[in-house]
Amino acid sequence: MTIPVQEADYGFKTANDMLEWLAVFGGNEGGGVTRLLYSDTWLEAQHALKGLMQAKGLDVRFDEVGNLFGRRVGVEEPESVILTGSHIDTVINGGKFDGAYGIAASLLAVERLYEQYGPPKRTIDVVSLAEEEGSRFPLTFWGSGWITGLYDLDQAEHIYDQDGISLKDAMEKASFGATSMPSQLKKPKAFVEVHIEQGPILERKKKSIGIVSHIVGQRRYTVQFKGESNHAGTTPMTMRKDAMRLMAEWISFISDEAEAMDSSLVATVGKVSVRPNTSNVIAGETECSLDVRHYNTAVLNQFEEKIKAFEERARHLGMTIIMQRWMNVEPVALDQTMAKSAAEGAGQLGLSYETLVSGAGHDSQVFGNCCPTMLLFVPSRNGISHSPEEWTEPEDLEKGVVLLMKELYKLAYE
Amino acid sequence: MTIPVQEADYGFKTANDMLEWLAVFGGNEGGGVTRLLYSDTWLEAQHALKGLMQAKGLDVRFDEVGNLFGRRVGVEEPESVILTGSHIDTVINGGKFDGAYGIAASLLAVERLYEQYGPPKRTIDVVSLAEEEGSRFPLTFWGSGWITGLYDLDQAEHIYDQDGISLKDAMEKASFGATSMPSQLKKPKAFVEVHIEQGPILERKKKSIGIVSHIVGQRRYTVQFKGESNHAGTTPMTMRKDAMRLMAEWISFISDEAEAMDSSLVATVGKVSVRPNTSNVIAGETECSLDVRHYNTAVLNQFEEKIKAFEERARHLGMTIIMQRWMNVEPVALDQTMAKSAAEGAGQLGLSYETLVSGAGHDSQVFGNCCPTMLLFVPSRNGISHSPEEWTEPEDLEKGVVLLMKELYKLAYE
Numbered sequence: 001m002t003i004p005v006q007e008a009d010y011g012f013k014t015a016n017d018m019l020e021w022l023a024v025f026g027g028n029e030g031g032g033v034t035r036l037l038y039s040d041t042w043l044e045a046q047h048a049l050k051g052l053m054q055a056k057g058l059d060v061r062f063d064e065v066g067n068l069f070g071r072r073v074g075v076e077e078p079e080s081v082i083l084t085g086s087h088i089d090t091v092i093n094g095g096k097f098d099g100a101y102g103i104a105a106s107l108l109a110v111e112r113l114y115e116q117y118g119p120p121k122r123t124i125d126v127v128s129l130a131e132e133e134g135s136r137f138p139l140t141f142w143g144s145g146w147i148t149g150l151y152d153l154d155q156a157e158h159i160y161d162q163d164g165i166s167l168k169d170a171m172e173k174a175s176f177g178a179t180s181m182p183s184q185l186k187k188p189k190a191f192v193e194v195h196i197e198q199g200p201i202l203e204r205k206k207k208s209i210g211i212v213s214h215i216v217g218q219r220r221y222t223v224q225f226k227g228e229s230n231h232a233g234t235t236p237m238t239m240r241k242d243a244m245r246l247m248a249e250w251i252s253f254i255s256d257e258a259e260a261m262d263s264s265l266v267a268t269v270g271k272v273s274v275r276p277n278t279s280n281v282i283a284g285e286t287e288c289s290l291d292v293r294h295y296n297t298a299v300l301n302q303f304e305e306k307i308k309a310f311e312e313r314a315r316h317l318g319m320t321i322i323m324q325r326w327m328n329v330e331p332v333a334l335d336q337t338m339a340k341s342a343a344e345g346a347g348q349l350g351l352s353y354e355t356l357v358s359g360a361g362h363d364s365q366v367f368g369n370c371c372p373t374m375l376l377f378v379p380s381r382n383g384i385s386h387s388p389e390e391w392t393e394p395e396d397l398e399k400g401v402v403l404l405m406k407e408l409y410k411l412a413y414e
Numbered sequence: 415m416t417i418p419v420q421e422a423d424y425g426f427k428t429a430n431d432m433l434e435w436l437a438v439f440g441g442n443e444g445g446g447v448t449r450l451l452y453s454d455t456w457l458e459a460q461h462a463l464k465g466l467m468q469a470k471g472l473d474v475r476f477d478e479v480g481n482l483f484g485r486r487v488g489v490e491e492p493e494s495v496i497l498t499g500s501h502i503d504t505v506i507n508g509g510k511f512d513g514a515y516g517i518a519a520s521l522l523a524v525e526r527l528y529e530q531y532g533p534p535k536r537t538i539d540v541v542s543l544a545e546e547e548g549s550r551f552p553l554t555f556w557g558s559g560w561i562t563g564l565y566d567l568d569q570a571e572h573i574y575d576q577d578g579i580s581l582k583d584a585m586e587k588a589s590f591g592a593t594s595m596p597s598q599l600k601k602p603k604a605f606v607e608v609h610i611e612q613g614p615i616l617e618r619k620k621k622s623i624g625i626v627s628h629i630v631g632q633r634r635y636t637v638q639f640k641g642e643s644n645h646a647g648t649t650p651m652t653m654r655k656d657a658m659r660l661m662a663e664w665i666s667f668i669s670d671e672a673e674a675m676d677s678s679l680v681a682t683v684g685k686v687s688v689r690p691n692t693s694n695v696i697a698g699e700t701e702c703s704l705d706v707r708h709y710n711t712a713v714l715n716q717f718e719e720k721i722k723a724f725e726e727r728a729r730h731l732g733m734t735i736i737m738q739r740w741m742n743v744e745p746v747a748l749d750q751t752m753a754k755s756a757a758e759g760a761g762q763l764g765l766s767y768e769t770l771v772s773g774a775g776h777d778s779q780v781f782g783n784c785c786p787t788m789l790l791f792v793p794s795r796n797g798i799s800h801s802p803e804e805w806t807e808p809e810d811l812e813k814g815v816v817l818l819m820k821e822l823y824k825l826a827y828e
Contacts, residue, residue: 197648198645198648199645199647199648199649200644200648200649200653201648201650201653204653216647218647220693220694230614230797230798231612231613231773231774231797231799231800232680232682232684232705232707232773233613233630233632233680233705233707233772233773233774233775234611234612234613234614234615234772234773234774234797234799235613235614235680235773235797236615236677236678236680237669237672237673237677237679237680237681238673238677239614239615239618239797242669242682244665244683244684244686245665245666245669245683247662248661248662248663248664248665248666248669248683249662249666250662251658251659251662252659252662252663252666255651255656255659255662258651259651259652263650263651263652264650265651266646266647266649266650266651267651268646268656268693268694268695268696269658269659269662270646270658270688270690270691270692270693270694270695270696270697271688271691271692271693272658272686272688272691274684274685274686276684277684277685277686278684278685279634279682279684279685279703279704279705280634280682280684280705281682281684282682282684283684289693290693291646291647291693291694293646293647358647358648359645359646359647359648359649360645360647360648361647383644383645383648383649383653384644385645385648386645
């Protein structure tokens with residue numbers, strides 16, 4: 001397969017320049033970017049990055065699932081691999097920073113380290129991970145999950161995109177799969193990722209760097225409220241079993257409880273449906289989503305326990321609530337020693353920083369279960385992500401590169 | 415036009431038997447009835463009723479819009495017309511009692527009065543009104559509105575059903591319209607309607623008869639809540655502008671206020687929409703309906719005033735609420751003297767009764783603005799209406815006929 005790769009002089013000196021160049025692959029009108037796993041735009045972007053890595057003198061390779069590695073071999077402990085990077089795929093009409101910034105920052109940091117200090121003691125692999133978002137197929141972390149053994153190739157046969165194409169077929173069409181060269185990566189010694197925050201905390205607190213201590217656990221529920229549909233004019237308020245009113249009270253209840261329980265706990269009702277959803281009919285049945293996140297399983301349990309108490313309130317009103325949990329991702333604690341090192345590094349560089357919890361999922365949570373992992377954030381303007389409006393100031397991007405360089409030095413050169 | 419009319423022996427002795435017969439016209443599988451204005455099933459039903467009225471010795475006529483009258487001429491004051499009846503049209507897949515019961519009861523009452531007392535002093539017109547529900551065209555009370563001068567035929571040109579057929583064309587296709595015989599009806603001396611309650615009050619209070627003092631005023635609103643869409647994982651609870659949470663709080667607020675303000679006040683949020691309506695995204699914008707009813711304009715004003723105060727709460731949270739009223743139907747007080755007479759009549763007959771407010775609209779509210787009007791209810795099982803499950807016990811139907819007979823006697827024979 002011949003991949004058309006856009007000409008580039010590859011002489012990018014900043015992450016911002018590199019991101020501008022990369023955003024052309026899958027760039028939409030209006031400034032958004034769409035690179036779904038194994039799509040043409042995704043493939044072009046990975047091959048463009050391959051060209052860039054080669055131009056920078058790295059040893060490049062794809063693994064079975066299309067993760068792209070650019071290696072600087074260590075001269076003293078070549079088998080010890082420091083892995084650094086992020087993911088190349090995007091949501092539909094996403095921004096140009098999510099994922100891509102971590103790859104750009106890693107390439108720049110590794111290049112500058114080489115220019116300044118020559119080859120490292122330990123091997124550094126810059127990785128452009130195949131998939132993190134779950135935008136095309138109903139699974140997430142395919143790239144990091146493959147590397148760490150969370151997934152295997154058999155699974156790819158039974159997962160389909162919305163056009164009915166299996167992950168396996170899409171992968172093979174992009175020239176990957178079981179027949180490719182086997183991955184040379186062993187278990188990494190460490191994983192380091194920089195990423196945009198995708199939230200408002202750093203901007204609000206006027207901090208340049210976020211040092212992530214935990215990635216939250218996520219629980220998702222579907223909640224049904226069953227009352228009795230009736231005439232909006234002829235049924236007195238006290239004789240109603242209004243599923244809408246019950247749901248409204250419940251939304252206020254769980255929101256207030258979450259806010260009161262722990263400042264890091266978030267609970268969101270983003271989706272509702274109502275039957276019959278007619279202005280002059282009392283709703284007989286309503287349903288909503290509930291998304292709960294915290295970095296501590298005990299808090300997630302406590303919250304679940306707490307809100308289940310509302311079932312008694314519903315029974316008292318002659319109605320029922322059925323709460324069904326359909327997702328339960330455990331929280332991941334990242335490496336404390338590395339976080340401490342990053343804090344010291346930021347201090348030495350004069351960068352303001354905040355230790356925080358990531359409320360969004362990241363590749364680091366997969367690596368965090370397998371090797372010491374560090375995740376650093378840079379600020380997102382207005383906290384916006386997964387949108388063409390996603391934006392981080394170039395000087396903030398640069399601060400992330402500088403700190404990453406310092407930390408990679410400690411890991412690979414000292 | 416030849417109208418196929420089902421053979422019948424017309425010897426119905428009860429309202430229930432008459433309703434069973436009438437439900438065949440527009441009867442659906444599953445027991446529901448659909449008779450939309452000027453449809454074939456509607457036309458068959460009106461012509462079947464015409465046959466029944468003729469068989470009972472009434473003088474029959476249709477007016478311009480298809481209201482059907484069956485007249486027993488008064489021997490002393492023939493120009494004084496006591497009008498009694500209800501509507502023949504239904505909602506889609508409605509029940510067999512709504513509207514039709516009032517026609518059946520009137521026919522039976524007039525028949526029994528004639529058998530017992532001969533011709534009345536004053537003229538009685540039993541009317542099968544063309545339309546009340548607003549199920550086919552976006553207007554209601556076409557039948558009573560035509561009789562009382564609320565509507566004229568010009569309006570029929572500019573009102574369309576969902577297939578783009580104008581009210582005028584549909585009317586003419588059914589052989590009605592300006593070219594028909596002009597209506598002989600002058601302003602009636604009184605209007606008397608019996609109807610099913612369509613609500614739970616009589617059943618709950620174990621009463622046989624409802625005497626309606628008022629028909630509620632109705633105000634309908636569309637309410638928009640504007641916040642800020644954001645990531646459900648990365649935005650702390652205190653930094654959110656969650657339009658869903660705001661709407662939930664508002665629904666609880668207006669429901670609690672309505673319940674506290676007046677036991678006859680009802681406020682219903684039956685319909686909502688949410689943007690983007692995605693489980694892991696904080697809703698940036700939500701919208702809901704609000705339906706408010708009470709028999710007193712002052713209470714409706716007071717409630718509107720009260721709930722507008724919530725706008726301050728939204729502003730305090732950095733969000734906005736936009737409340738738009740798009741319907742305002744004034745309450746109608748029915749004739750107190752007639753209501754008193756009905757209460758006495760029920761007492762004399764040993765029928766338990768309750769004076770109540772109708773939360774649903776009825777033809778009586780149109781006549782109530784034009785002549786002394788009485789509206790009587792019989793119980794609805796579980797308060798259910800506009801459904802194949804609509805049901806009133808035959809003995810309750812009979813009690814309504816007996817009381818109607820007594821009241822018509824006072825109006826037309828005394």
